Amino acid sequence: xxxxxxxxxxxxxxxxxxxxxxxxxxxxxxxxxxxxxxxxxxxxxxxxxxxxxxxxxxxxxxxxxxxxxxxxxxxxxxxxxxxxxxxxxxxxxxxxxxxxxxxxxxxxxxxxxxxxxxxxxxxxxxxxxxxxxxxxxxxxxxxxxxxxxxxxxxxxxxxxxxxxxxxxxxxxxxxxxxxxxxxxxxxxxxxxxxxxxxxxxxxxxxxxxxxxxxxxxxxxxxxxxxxxxxxxxxxxxxxxxxxxxxxxxxxxx
Numbered sequence: 001x002x003x004x005x006x007x008x009x010x011x012x013x014x015x016x017x018x019x020x021x022x023x024x025x026x027x028x029x030x031x032x033x034x035x036x037x038x039x040x041x042x043x044x045x046x047x048x049x050x051x052x053x054x055x056x057x058x059x060x061x062x063x064x065x066x067x068x069x070x071x072x073x074x075x076x077x078x079x080x081x082x083x084x085x086x087x088x089x090x091x092x093x094x095x096x097x098x099x100x101x102x103x104x105x106x107x108x109x110x111x112x113x114x115x116x117x118x119x120x121x122x123x124x125x126x127x128x129x130x131x132x133x134x135x136x137x138x139x140x141x142x143x144x145x146x147x148x149x150x151x152x153x154x155x156x157x158x159x160x161x162x163x164x165x166x167x168x169x170x171x172x173x174x175x176x177x178x179x180x181x182x183x184x185x186x187x188x189x190x191x192x193x194x195x196x197x198x199x200x201x202x203x204x205x206x207x208x209x210x211x212x213x214x215x216x217x218x219x220x221x222x223x224x225x226x227x228x229x230x231x232x233x234x235x236x237x238x239x240x241x242x243x244x245x246x247x248x249x250x251x252x253x
Contacts, residue, residue: 094121
């Protein structure tokens with residue numbers, strides 16, 4: 001009997017598969033600018049076009065992050081026990097590996113603040129965080145700065161115009177007591193450890209929902225502010241095409 005039924009009632013894209021009413025769809029909204037531009041100048045015309053000078057203190061970020069790096073260097077020979085790759089107890093130095101102190105607890109079953117308390121020298125890192133007075137967005141900039149040095153080849157693909165556009169949203173942090181990682185195959189003894197520590201600090205003490213909302217506003221503002229000559233159909237003006245695909249395809253905050 002199924003073969004004798006009216007085929008006009010078949011579900012298809014044309015009738016929304018019986019679920020979508022094309023006459024009752026909400027219109028898509030266009031991205032809107034979320035942040036004020038001093039003087040209304042184009043992001044590509046100002047020498048220092050950074051939008052968040054009142055929110056992000058670049059000089060203080062350098063000072064406070066260098067203090068954290070110095071604290072790590074002062075305590076790099078601290079000895080503690082960690083859980084090994086085969087669940088064994090391993091004794092190591094902070095300079096060799098930065099991980100959670102060995103515990104019967106499974107770290108990722110704990111809350112972020114409980115995980116933080118399992119860090120070696122947790123009181124020292126907490127004291128740095130409290131005295132630094134860095135806000136949550138500045139903490140994210142600290143993390144991004146370390147990761148950018150850890151994977152510097154991510155930004156090599158940007159053209160001059162593309163880099164200038166991005167500089168409105170991502171601060172240029174200079175003066176850190178860190179060296180860029182030479183290649184993906186050579187690990188820096190400090191960079192990765194700073195990234196790990198800052199990630200744990202942010203998870204434990206920052207307002208993650210606020211950071212997420214801020215990132216979404218930044219993304220929408222970027223979409224609304226993208227200059228016509230840097231639109232996706234002119235992608236070659238925004239970034240240089242790599243000679244071969246990069247294994248690093250994401251930017252972390």
